[in-house]
Amino acid sequence: MSSVRVIRGSEWARPVRPVRREVLSNTPELEEGRSPLLFVPGFGHGAWAFAEHWLGHAVSRGFPAHAVSLRGHGGSEAAPKASLRAYVHDVVQVAAGLPRQAVLVGHGAGALVVAHALARYPARAAVLVSPVFGGWGTLGTALRRNPAGTLPAAFGGRLRLSRAQLFSRELPDSEARRYVSTLGRASRRAQWQLLTRPELEPPVGDPPVLVLGSPDDRVVPAAALSRVARRYGSAPLLFPGMGHDLMLDARWREPIDALLDWLEKEPAAH
Amino acid sequence: MTTSTDRPDPEATTLALSRDGRPVSDRGDTVCVIGAGASGLAAMKNLKEHGFGVDCYERETGVGGAWNWRHDRSPVYASTHLISSRPFTQFPDFPMPDSWPDYPHHSQLLAYFERYADHFDLRSHIWFGTEVIRVEPVEGDGWDVTTRSTGGYGPERTSRYAAVVVANGHNWSPKLPGYPGLEEFRGEVMHASSYKDPAQLRGKRVLVVGAGNTGCDIAVEAAQQASHCWHSTRRGYWYAPKYVLGRPADQVNDTLLALRVPLRMRQWLYHSTLRLTVGDLTRFGLPAPDHRVYETHPIANSQLVYHVGHGAITPVPEVAGFNPYGVQLTDGRQIEPELVVFATGYLPRFDFLDPKVLGDDSGTGRPNLWLNAFAPGHPTLAVVGLLQPDSGLFPLAHWQAVLFARLLQARRSRPDRAAAFAATAQARAGERYSGPVKESTRHWFEVGHVDYLRAVQRALDSLEGK
Numbered sequence: 001m002s003s004v005r006v007i008r009g010s011e012w013a014r015p016v017r018p019v020r021r022e023v024l025s026n027t028p029e030l031e032e033g034r035s036p037l038l039f040v041p042g043f044g045h046g047a048w049a050f051a052e053h054w055l056g057h058a059v060s061r062g063f064p065a066h067a068v069s070l071r072g073h074g075g076s077e078a079a080p081k082a083s084l085r086a087y088v089h090d091v092v093q094v095a096a097g098l099p100r101q102a103v104l105v106g107h108g109a110g111a112l113v114v115a116h117a118l119a120r121y122p123a124r125a126a127v128l129v130s131p132v133f134g135g136w137g138t139l140g141t142a143l144r145r146n147p148a149g150t151l152p153a154a155f156g157g158r159l160r161l162s163r164a165q166l167f168s169r170e171l172p173d174s175e176a177r178r179y180v181s182t183l184g185r186a187s188r189r190a191q192w193q194l195l196t197r198p199e200l201e202p203p204v205g206d207p208p209v210l211v212l213g214s215p216d217d218r219v220v221p222a223a224a225l226s227r228v229a230r231r232y233g234s235a236p237l238l239f240p241g242m243g244h245d246l247m248l249d250a251r252w253r254e255p256i257d258a259l260l261d262w263l264e265k266e267p268a269a270h
Numbered sequence: 271m272t273t274s275t276d277r278p279d280p281e282a283t284t285l286a287l288s289r290d291g292r293p294v295s296d297r298g299d300t301v302c303v304i305g306a307g308a309s310g311l312a313a314m315k316n317l318k319e320h321g322f323g324v325d326c327y328e329r330e331t332g333v334g335g336a337w338n339w340r341h342d343r344s345p346v347y348a349s350t351h352l353i354s355s356r357p358f359t360q361f362p363d364f365p366m367p368d369s370w371p372d373y374p375h376h377s378q379l380l381a382y383f384e385r386y387a388d389h390f391d392l393r394s395h396i397w398f399g400t401e402v403i404r405v406e407p408v409e410g411d412g413w414d415v416t417t418r419s420t421g422g423y424g425p426e427r428t429s430r431y432a433a434v435v436v437a438n439g440h441n442w443s444p445k446l447p448g449y450p451g452l453e454e455f456r457g458e459v460m461h462a463s464s465y466k467d468p469a470q471l472r473g474k475r476v477l478v479v480g481a482g483n484t485g486c487d488i489a490v491e492a493a494q495q496a497s498h499c500w501h502s503t504r505r506g507y508w509y510a511p512k513y514v515l516g517r518p519a520d521q522v523n524d525t526l527l528a529l530r531v532p533l534r535m536r537q538w539l540y541h542s543t544l545r546l547t548v549g550d551l552t553r554f555g556l557p558a559p560d561h562r563v564y565e566t567h568p569i570a571n572s573q574l575v576y577h578v579g580h581g582a583i584t585p586v587p588e589v590a591g592f593n594p595y596g597v598q599l600t601d602g603r604q605i606e607p608e609l610v611v612f613a614t615g616y617l618p619r620f621d622f623l624d625p626k627v628l629g630d631d632s633g634t635g636r637p638n639l640w641l642n643a644f645a646p647g648h649p650t651l652a653v654v655g656l657l658q659p660d661s662g663l664f665p666l667a668h669w670q671a672v673l674f675a676r677l678l679q680a681r682r683s684r685p686d687r688a689a690a691f692a693a694t695a696q697a698r699a700g701e702r703y704s705g706p707v708k709e710s711t712r713h714w715f716e717v718g719h720v721d722y723l724r725a726v727q728r729a730l731d732s733l734e735g736k
Contacts, residue, residue: 003730003731003734003736004672004730005727006669006723006724006726006727006730007720007723007724007727008362009524009525009527009528009720010525010528011357012357012358012520012521012524012528013357013521013522013524013525013527013528014521014525015356015357015368015521016368018368018369089365089368092365093365093367093368096364096365096367096389097367098389099388099389100388100389100391101389101390101391120362120363120365121363121364122319122363122390204319204363205319205363206319
């Protein structure tokens, strides 16, 4: 990774345009001084994806939990021309607005957004769930698994993720259909940036990073999971039999419990 | 989450005696930070982040230093707004809310620092209401820091630290020029540091001396509140509007800097933009600037020229002297103000340090440092925030703190690089990071933000062996 970057002339000269952001929060009744979690959904998903199960579960274990919808997603303001930088800005803005240093949890391409945000905000810790770090390999995998839904996206159209890509067969069909129909889309520009992969800067404050995923994920191959984990000097924690959307799949409880256990044990994450 | 307080135990073991034989509690590898203003907070947060323990001493009872209007040394007045826009003012890793205005109010800035202190759990490291009265180097690059309660009550206490960050600010000790006859003047005289509210000007004939950003702000308020306002300036200045081409002016300037447009070209562009928008200032009786733009500290004020145009501000030259009922100007005119406000700036003060430690051998009060932060011969001392940038100060203070934290890390892990750093500090002390500027105490610490940050980037890279 490259060294720390002090001068950001073009960013100073062109601040990201502010938009109205949707943040769903769930905080425990008794403040126990734990670091708040900030969940960042991937492309197409909104804060709702975490509100479904994980927010409530984190709170029941005493962690204040928040989920943000990236601009153009969920209940946030529309932003058809948003760049990856604008998404990163959204995450850093919400994180810096929390009362304490936050733990950033990114899912899918949201994990890439979190990885970029780590260079701009000293997170307490970070968790990358089924991380999609992009590149042409990601496109290849998606084209193979879901050609009809992916091909338009390669030309700037909407990416249509299928039920089989996101969930295991254990998830009841009605629920899976409901989730898939709720999906939105990321901006064309951000989709392109996901392929061309702007360089990642080193995280500030050296936070511990955990990578979660499933070997049966049809969006992120196991090799890609290990690559991401290696970048942060660890190995991925795997949940076989689950789909890409660990937070919505039938066995959503296992990964979130593992994540919270890790946070409780990791000394630097306190 | 750390909830324990890392404060020194009052019964800490006394391992050594200070020079005059009083007990010293040894704080080991802990770093002492003097002041919990913007620079001190940035120093604490970054030292903590790099794994150091910190103790901070703050003479007031809250954080925010100069930006906390409750503090008796705070220079802010009711209407103080930032003169650099948000992207240049916020800490690089803790942005201000993007719902805030381009140029936030001082009360928002205080809220920002309070949130910063809470977010990074800094308050538990701060000894409030405690002032530092002596900082002395001891063998092995350590420091003995002697403190007592603000105001001189209570006993003195001395603690030994591995390193010290001086972040006591430089905008609190007023600089008052001497004028012949000032003592006999029967009107009211005040320094801008005691100006708080436009009600102090209401209905009076006011003379404002000084064309800094404060002087111009007060002149603008006097134009609206006083019965008459004279504004005395030493020379002609460039009054830059806060917005040009529909955007905050500093963002437009940095667009050019990002494109690496050379200084002369930027000056020419600036002059032509001002000519097209603000126009010829000599028409209003203002003197023509005797320097090019970027050669004095920039003045960001859109309203001054507007009120001169309304006749509410009369520009006058320098003050020659006072008599009991009036003020003599250098052009021979005599004016009769009831209230004179000296917006003549501030001088740095380090009462707790031997001036020689900061390289000020001749006693002029001007430290001789590298990167305006590192004292030759004292590798464990840093001054943070002693800068007068042409932009926001806080990002620069942040990077100074990061650099110092990495230097302290390198002293453990890579002593060779730390030694090279110390040698550079020795060789390059007094280096400037701006184009040519007018020689004046006001420009002692003047730096161009990009020139300065490039120098910090080079220093960081050399510490990392790049």
